Amino acid sequence: MSERRPGHAVVGRAVRLAANVRQLLAVPPATVGITLALSATTVLLLAGGLDTASATAARALFATVGGSGLLVTATAAGSRRVLTAGALLAVLGVALAGSVGGVPTLGLLLATATVFLALDAGRYGVTVAAQLGPGARSRRLLFAHTAVSTAVAGSGLLVGYLGFLTFDGHGSFTAFVSLLVGVLVLGVSLFWAVDG
Amino acid sequence: MTESDGETAARAHPLAVVADHHTGQWTGVGAIALGLFGAGAVTGTPALALAAVVPLALAGHGALAALPPTEGADGDPVVTVERDLQTPDPEPGDPTVVTVTVRNEGEHLLPDVRVQDGVPADLPVVAGTPRHGDFLVAGGETTFSYVVRAQRGEFRWGPATVTLGDASGSVEREVTVDAPTTLECPLPPLGNPRQHLPLRDLTTNYPGRVETHTGGEGIEFFATREYRHSDPLSRVDWRRFARTGELATTEFRQERIARVMLVVDTRRAAYVAPAGATRHAVDRAVEAAHRIFVGLLDTSNPVGLTAFGPTDRECWLAPGSGAAHRARGRDLLSTHPAFDREPPEREQYASFEPERRAELRRRQIDRLHERLLPDTQVVLLSPCCDDYAPRIARRLETYGRPVTVLSPDPTSMDSSASGLAGVERTDRLADLRARGVRVVDWGPDESLVSALAAARRRSR
Numbered sequence: 001m002s003e004r005r006p007g008h009a010v011v012g013r014a015v016r017l018a019a020n021v022r023q024l025l026a027v028p029p030a031t032v033g034i035t036l037a038l039s040a041t042t043v044l045l046l047a048g049g050l051d052t053a054s055a056t057a058a059r060a061l062f063a064t065v066g067g068s069g070l071l072v073t074a075t076a077a078g079s080r081r082v083l084t085a086g087a088l089l090a091v092l093g094v095a096l097a098g099s100v101g102g103v104p105t106l107g108l109l110l111a112t113a114t115v116f117l118a119l120d121a122g123r124y125g126v127t128v129a130a131q132l133g134p135g136a137r138s139r140r141l142l143f144a145h146t147a148v149s150t151a152v153a154g155s156g157l158l159v160g161y162l163g164f165l166t167f168d169g170h171g172s173f174t175a176f177v178s179l180l181v182g183v184l185v186l187g188v189s190l191f192w193a194v195d196g
Numbered sequence: 197m198t199e200s201d202g203e204t205a206a207r208a209h210p211l212a213v214v215a216d217h218h219t220g221q222w223t224g225v226g227a228i229a230l231g232l233f234g235a236g237a238v239t240g241t242p243a244l245a246l247a248a249v250v251p252l253a254l255a256g257h258g259a260l261a262a263l264p265p266t267e268g269a270d271g272d273p274v275v276t277v278e279r280d281l282q283t284p285d286p287e288p289g290d291p292t293v294v295t296v297t298v299r300n301e302g303e304h305l306l307p308d309v310r311v312q313d314g315v316p317a318d319l320p321v322v323a324g325t326p327r328h329g330d331f332l333v334a335g336g337e338t339t340f341s342y343v344v345r346a347q348r349g350e351f352r353w354g355p356a357t358v359t360l361g362d363a364s365g366s367v368e369r370e371v372t373v374d375a376p377t378t379l380e381c382p383l384p385p386l387g388n389p390r391q392h393l394p395l396r397d398l399t400t401n402y403p404g405r406v407e408t409h410t411g412g413e414g415i416e417f418f419a420t421r422e423y424r425h426s427d428p429l430s431r432v433d434w435r436r437f438a439r440t441g442e443l444a445t446t447e448f449r450q451e452r453i454a455r456v457m458l459v460v461d462t463r464r465a466a467y468v469a470p471a472g473a474t475r476h477a478v479d480r481a482v483e484a485a486h487r488i489f490v491g492l493l494d495t496s497n498p499v500g501l502t503a504f505g506p507t508d509r510e511c512w513l514a515p516g517s518g519a520a521h522r523a524r525g526r527d528l529l530s531t532h533p534a535f536d537r538e539p540p541e542r543e544q545y546a547s548f549e550p551e552r553r554a555e556l557r558r559r560q561i562d563r564l565h566e567r568l569l570p571d572t573q574v575v576l577l578s579p580c581c582d583d584y585a586p587r588i589a590r591r592l593e594t595y596g597r598p599v600t601v602l603s604p605d606p607t608s609m610d611s612s613a614s615g616l617a618g619v620e621r622t623d624r625l626a627d628l629r630a631r632g633v634r635v636v637d638w639g640p641d642e643s644l645v646s647a648l649a650a651a652r653r654r655s656r
């Protein structure tokens with residue numbers, strides 16, 4: 001009779017724990033995985049640039065970590081309201097980090113993108129789970145949706161960053177802001193025209 | 197694979213739009229973008245103002261979303277559903293794999309396709325899930341499977357509910373896609389069941405295999421009596437003549453054909469089962485009826501069957517014999533609504549005053565008696581969990597019609613209430629026995645073979 005290795009017992013316990021956690025999830029596990037990865041990226045992007053000796057920077061990081069944690073928890077629990085609250089808190093953290101300085105522009109843009117992508121993945125996962133249940137096979141659907149959203153966010157990020165590179169040091173900030181306001185007004189008008 | 201060749205999968209195209217939804221996927225994102233932009237402008241941070249471009253792009257993507265088309269250029273539905281059953285006619289209790297294939301028949305990508313299959317409510321899904329989500333490229337398909345446990349009866353799948361969403365997840369259109377599929381689960385054919393119920397003495401005048409308490413021609417010794425002139429010499433008891441000098445005639449037990457009507461109690465009150473059990477008394481009674489039906493046909497006894505329940509679910513098969521009759525009986529027990537697995541919505545005559553109800557119930561018993569030939573005996577299959585079922589047996593006995601009650605026991609000793617119901621049922625069966633009705637008590641964990649064998653021992 002062969003003896004069981006200690007490693008096997010640990011792996012067995014881990015598998016059982018994972019199975020139990022799966023049963024607690026209100027959304028497909030893939031959704032939680034995507035949200036977790038995106039939220040962690042947000043935190044890492046900001047933490048890498050912030051000097052936490054400053055009180056505002058510490059608050060920014062705290063808000064981002066808290067918001068990201070809420071995003072993941074709310075996704076796992078299937079709560080859209082808490083998801084929105086988590087995203088708002090994380091965006092507040094990004095805004096504070098941006099106002100403090102220290103985080104590179106590209107890092108700030110990426111952090112913003114990951115917050116909204118996490119919100120998107122979470123909301124979509126909750127919608128899918130409400131209809132199909134957390135046990136249905138929907139991984140391909142979730143990854144495809146996130147891929148499309150990432151492509152859209154990436155395009156926006158690219159446009160914004162190229163604009164920043166174009167104007168940085170070559171034009172006035174007032175002109176740059178005016179252009180952005182124009183773009184925003186156009187975008188919002190388009191939004192209401194189509195949505196209304 | 198079509199229904200006509202016995203397979204139950206079918207492709208169907210009718211597609212109906214149920215509703216369009218806005219999911220609120222990007223609600224509030226535009227406002228947050230404005231907030232970010234404002235923060236950037238106020239603090240003089242171009243990077244922050246720029247960051248607003250990302251949520252704005254996402255919100256714009258959601259705002260520009262359009263409902264996916266449901267019909268192609270040629271008017272055909274863009275989505276079809278095909279259902280394939282591993283076993284088209286499984287036996288009760290068998291697991292059956294259902295494979296569903298969803299196809300994009302259109303010319304464009306369907307980025308979000310969510311399917312909820314229309315599984316019949318009475319068919320339990322024991323493995324997998326009848327729900328699935330995927331994206332479908334033009335001409336592509338996705339497949340998923342789940343397992344149902346077959347139940348006795350005929351089950352039709354409802355249309356699959358398919359939700360088609362756009363890539364942003366902002367809008368979705370709910371449609372139903374019809375894919376007619378039927379699972380027929382008849383009672384299993386019984387090759388050599390030997391489920392012989394001990395029958396009562398009422399028989400026809402035709403020779404058969406039911407032993408009677410009458411002497412005459414036959415095989416088994418029955419009695420001797422005084423010699424009569426017309427008696428054949430072969431039946432004279434010569435040994436007795438040698439011993440005593442008296443002539444006596446040997447009589448053998450006569451064997452006759454019995455005409456039997458199986459009456460399954462399908463009233464709402466009969467749909468009872470022990471707590472946690474998967475089969476109720478009617479289901480067990482139907483299985484027993486099938487075995488006895490086949491067993492009686494095997495021994496050349498004409499047998500019929502009927503349900504004693506709501507008059508709108510009436511089923512009547514007059515006693516008969518032959519292969520076609522056997523198949524008809526099996527078919528009726530498998531799929532006729534009278535033997536449905538679901539109980540009637542309400543008890544027959546429940547809305548009447550008690551006296552009127554009692555009168556109508558008496559008439560129902562009388563109608564049963566009047567429809568039967570005088571030489572037909574009745575086998576009543578009922579759990580006898582109320583006073584009405586024993587009344588049926590008693591009233592028929594009063595009319596001189598022999599009744600045998602086969603009673604699947606649905607009680608248990610799990611709770612005091614169930615225990616009390618069990619005691620009351622035992623009292624009812626004892627009362628029937630005291631009145632001369634033959635009773636076969638079929639325990640919840642007992643096989644029918646065992647119950648019938650015990651009944652045969654008692655009847656000797």
